Amino acid sequence: MPSAIESTGLRPGHAGRRYPATEPYVVSAAKIAEFATAIADQSPAYHGSDPIAPPTFAMVIAAQAWQRLFDDPELGLRLDHTIHTDQSFEWVRPLRVGDAVTATLTISSVRQRRGTDIIGLAVSLDTPAGEHLATASSTLWHTREDAS
Structure with a gap:
């Protein structure tokens, strides 16, 4: 018999379950340069007059969609009980300066094992005009407060 927490949580x-798209994030040369510096990647593709964003820059935008997941009161998820265990990207094209990008999160899978939720997520990155740019897929491990 499921506990009350399990029946009202994830x-x-x-x-x-799919969440509404985020507001558009506009990619800038300054943000690309800051990110490339933060990950210590001096590739010329990420610097100069016409840079592209490093592939993992997509998480800056995808993280905005993750917030909707953690704000969903029905799921009862807590960021401080969560480990990001896996990440992959499927790219159509790189992000460029001036791109306006929205992020739409879908819960792709949920497995539960001994007080742990294993959550698959897919975040679709698209332009407001509907051009699909990439999909960021992640796996989160979330421990429930009722875990023994």
């Missing part, structure tokens, strides 16, 4: 039936 459950496998939440797979497929």
Whole structure:
């Protein structure tokens, strides 16, 4: 018999839940340069007059969509109980200066094992005009407060 926390929190039936797109994030040369410096990548592709964003820059935008997941009161997720265990990207094209990008998060899977939620996420990165740029897929491990 599921506990009250399990019946009102995240459950496998939440797979497929999709959240509204975030407001557009406008990619700038300054943000690309800051990110490239932070990850210590001096590739000329990320610097200069017409840079592209490093592939992992997508997480700056995807993280905005993650906030909607953690703000969903029905799921009962807590960031301080979460470990980001896996990340992958499927790219259509790199992000460029001036791109306006929205992020739409879908819960792709939910598995529960002994007080731990294993959550698959897919974040679609798109322009407001509907051009698909990339998909950022992640796996989160979330421990429930009722875990023994």
